[in-house]
Structure formats: structure tokens, C-alpha cells
Amino acid sequence: MATAPRSSSFLFLVLLLPSLVLGFSTPDSLVGPLCDCPQPNEARFQLVLHQYPAWPNDPIPNEVNSVITTQPNNFGGLLVDDWFMTDPNGNYLGRAQGFHIQAGQSTTSASWYFAHNFVFQSGGYAGSTLHVVGIYPSPSGQWSINGGTGVFTNAHGTIWFSASRGAGASGTEGIYALNI
Numbered sequence: 001m002a003t004a005p006r007s008s009s010f011l012f013l014v015l016l017l018p019s020l021v022l023g024f025s026t027p028d029s030l031v032g033p034l035c036d037c038p039q040p041n042e043a044r045f046q047l048v049l050h051q052y053p054a055w056p057n058d059p060i061p062n063e064v065n066s067v068i069t070t071q072p073n074n075f076g077g078l079l080v081d082d083w084f085m086t087d088p089n090g091n092y093l094g095r096a097q098g099f100h101i102q103a104g105q106s107t108t109s110a111s112w113y114f115a116h117n118f119v120f121q122s123g124g125y126a127g128s129t130l131h132v133v134g135i136y137p138s139p140s141g142q143w144s145i146n147g148g149t150g151v152f153t154n155a156h157g158t159i160w161f162s163a164s165r166g167a168g169a170s171g172t173e174g175i176y177a178l179n180i
Contacts, residue, residue: 043151043152043180044179044180045180046087046088046177046178046179046180047085047086047087047088047093047118047178047180048085048086048087048088048090048175048176048177048178049083049084049085049096049161049174049175049176049178050062050083050084050085050086050173050174050175051063051081051083051173051174051175051176052083052172052173052174053172053174054079057172062081062082062083062084063079063080063081063082063083064079064080065077065078065079067101069102071105073102073104073105073106073111074102075102075104075105076101076102077101077102078099078100078101078102079099079100079101080098080099081096081097081098081099081100081116082095082096082097083095083096083097083116084096085118085120087123088177091122091123092121092122093120093121093122093123093125094118094119094120094121094122094123094126095118095119095121096116096117096118096119096132097116097117097119098114098115098116098117098132099114099115099116100112100113100114100115100136101113111135112135112136113133113135113136114132114133114134114135114136114143115131115132115133116131116132116133117129117130117131117132118130118131118132120150125150125151125152127150128148128149128150128151128152129148129149129150129152130145130147130148130152130155130180131145131146131147131148131155132144132145132146132159133146134159138163139162139163139164140160140161140162140163141160141161142158142159142160142161143158143159143161144156144157144158144159145157145158145159145180157180159178159179159180160178160179161176161177161178161179162176162177163175163176164177
């Protein structure tokens with residue numbers, strides 16, 4: 001039984017396929033860049049968050065208790081925040097807007113889930129945002145950066161924070177020093 005001769009186009013594909021897969025024979029000018037993504041950069045800087053709880057003796061609260069529950073330890077409680085951000089010298093940079101929710105039933109304060117957008121309104125990062133999540137309000141810890149916009153497009157990283165009480169208008173101001 002005679003076999004049919006192989007076509008020259010089949011032979012051409014067999015010979016060309018490895019070079020196409022490996023990219024040897026396709027000039028970049030024909031393919032173009034894989035994406036028009038910004039080049040990765042690293043930014044390191046410090047911020048200070050200023051929290052004024054919605055307590056009766058605080059005349060300028062920048063958070064509100066949106067959901068108050070009857071559960072022990074306010075389990076399921078929700079606070080909505082519009083804290084302000086400064087640099088370490090006290091220069092206003094923007095807002096930390098988001099919420100924290102009591103997600104744990106334990107009596108420890110480290111069971112609040114924290115999710116905020118850091119919205120930069122002035123300074124070198126004006127017009128950009130960072131999306132930050134983590135556990136709040138331990139005296140110190142880490143939050144995760146899970147995205148951003150502007151100069152922080154596709155940002156990821158870690159924020160180390162330490163918390164303290166300040167001498168704001170009522171002595172109730174929460175101050176969070178951040179190393180980003």
C-alpha cells in the first residue's frame with residue numbers, strides 16, 4: 001500500500017512551529033509589547049493617621065458608629081471612618097476613608113477588620129490612592145496594601161503601624177504612625 005506524499009505546508013509548519021513557540025522568528029515590531037503597564041517602582045515613606053472617635057466628649061469626630069449590636073464585645077459592630085493623613089511634620093496629605101468592623105467574638109481589641117482607601121489630596125502623591133486592609137487597633141502591627149490608583153497603580157506591599165493616643169481636642173485622638 002502506497003502512502004500519500006506529505007504536503008510541503010505540513011513540513012513547513014513542523015519546521016516553523018518550534019521557532020514560533022520560542023519566539024525566535026517573530027520580530028517584536030510585529031507582536032508589540034505584551035502590556036502597556038507602568039514599570040514597577042518602590043516607594044518608602046511615612047504617614048500619620050488621625051482618628052477622632054465618635055465619643056460624647058470629642059467635638060470633632062471623624063468616624064461614626066454605623067452599626068451597634070447587642071452582641072458581646074459589639075460583635076458585628078461597624079464604624080465608618082474619614083480620618084485625615086499628614087506627613088510626620090503635620091502637613092495635610094489627604095484622607096483615610098473606609099470602615100472597621102468587629103469581626104471577632106473575643107474580648108481582644110485586635111479583632112476589628114480594617115479596610116480603607118488612602119486618598120492623597122496634596123503633596124507628591126496627590127490624585128493617587130492606596131487600598132489598605134488588615135486587623136485594627138493593636139498597638140502595633142501590619143496592614144496589607146492590595147492596590148491603588150495614580151502613581152500607586154497595582155500597588156502591593158506592607159504598612160507597619162504603631163498606635164498611640166494623642167492630646168487632640170479632647171485627649172481621645174488616635175494617632176497611627178505608618179511606615180509604608
